[in-house]
Amino acid sequence: MFLTRTLPTLLAFAFGAVAVLIYYIPHGVAQEIERELSLWLRILYAFAYFLGLYSILNLHWTRIQRRQGGWAYSGVAIASFLVMFLFVVYNDGAGPFAPQASAGGYQWMFTYIHVACSSTMFSMLAFYIASAAYRTFRARSSDAAILLVAAIILMVGRVPIGHAISDFFPEAVAWLMEVPNLAAKRGIILGVSLGAIATSLRIIFGIERSYLGGGDE
């Protein structure tokens, strides 16, 4: 109980409270503590990559073992990782401890396979957005009609063809972005920030402990 509940709660309180306070204290000692905490954070993030790597490889390996639907794709994912990893270690002949080479197999695969595939996946959104817009973007109510008109003005006015059609479109886009959009976004940011502050205080003071797991708290 002490190791699974009390100690993590105490650590969250100590580090949370200190991190909040030192943000506002310009004194040298506070700055030194902030520097140390930032370095720890960077190291923790680096180790999180190992955790993520283990997690994704374990997930795909389990799918292959159980012959779940689409298990062959899991095999492709693991094989892709291994091939990339081998080329990173080989490092165009320089070995794993030399600075990363700016040419060679890894760079080739990154540029011509990874970048190309990732960009293609992202670009596919245009097709799905077009299809979804056609099916769902209907002026069923006055609110939906306002949203629809704003969206059409934005889609036309944000690209050069809008300028070519009429100066109205870019000017209307500028107004939409700088007045209603800005007001709504500012409200959302304030709301989200207040929520984040409240949640952080609940974690720091041990009121919110669901992040520790266990389920019933």
Place this chain on the structure above:
Amino acid sequence: MERLLNIDRRIIFAFVFVGVAVPLLIDFSFPIKPTEPVQRVYDEFERVASEDDPVVLLAFSYGASTVPEMQPMSLAILRHAFSRDIKVVAICLWPEAPGLAQAALDQVAGEYGKEYGTDYAFLGYKPGLWAPIINMGQDFHDAWPRDTQGTLVGDIPVTANIRNLNDFNLVFDFAAGDSIEFWWIPFGVEKYKFAFSGGCTAVMAPDLYPFLQSNQLRGMIGGLAGAAEYEKLVEIPGSATAGMRAQSIAHLIIVAFILIGNAAYFASRRRGAA
């Protein structure tokens, strides 16, 4: 009318495909007029160019999936910086970014005959999201002790005299995630008070308008359209300008489908009421 309402999505896909592919193959152009947020970025770089021994920090915070939007932006900014003899220090806050940043730096430095070390430096990637920003604000050399080739930043002319973020004439972040609003502004700009601008994907741009109005973000380039506007300002048309043809036609096709869908919807509703 029902057939029109339930149109096969492959027909929509075909229209979008043709609307994107054909304008990329045929050479024509639309007039590009820079918007105010993009003009403000340009003006910031011009301000930097007018100062003594100017040096900017470019943070690459995007990955492979957003290359079509972000890489033209990076190239346009680098071309502006190198054409005005502004020195560049590049870092990455996104794990996939080093390969993309290196490619952009190599390409544009080659175009302008810039030398590594004296005109620019590339320091690579550090994990920790906003933590490296806090460290850079305190002590740049402590946060980024070596470049990607293992050279101490104190031994690189362009970084030798940089003590912290305030020593840069401008900091610019290329963001595909929330690095501008959740990393740079709260942990960098608000804490250390340096000049800051950014570029982001089109979908993120509306989120950043409150920061533009408060001047925490001095200028913003939003998406491929913003990159095309910047190419217009620096008078070097690139892939963003070419992409505007396809994006313009694709937007028109989507608008046309939305209008057709609504016309069919109202017609079917009227028929149902009759």
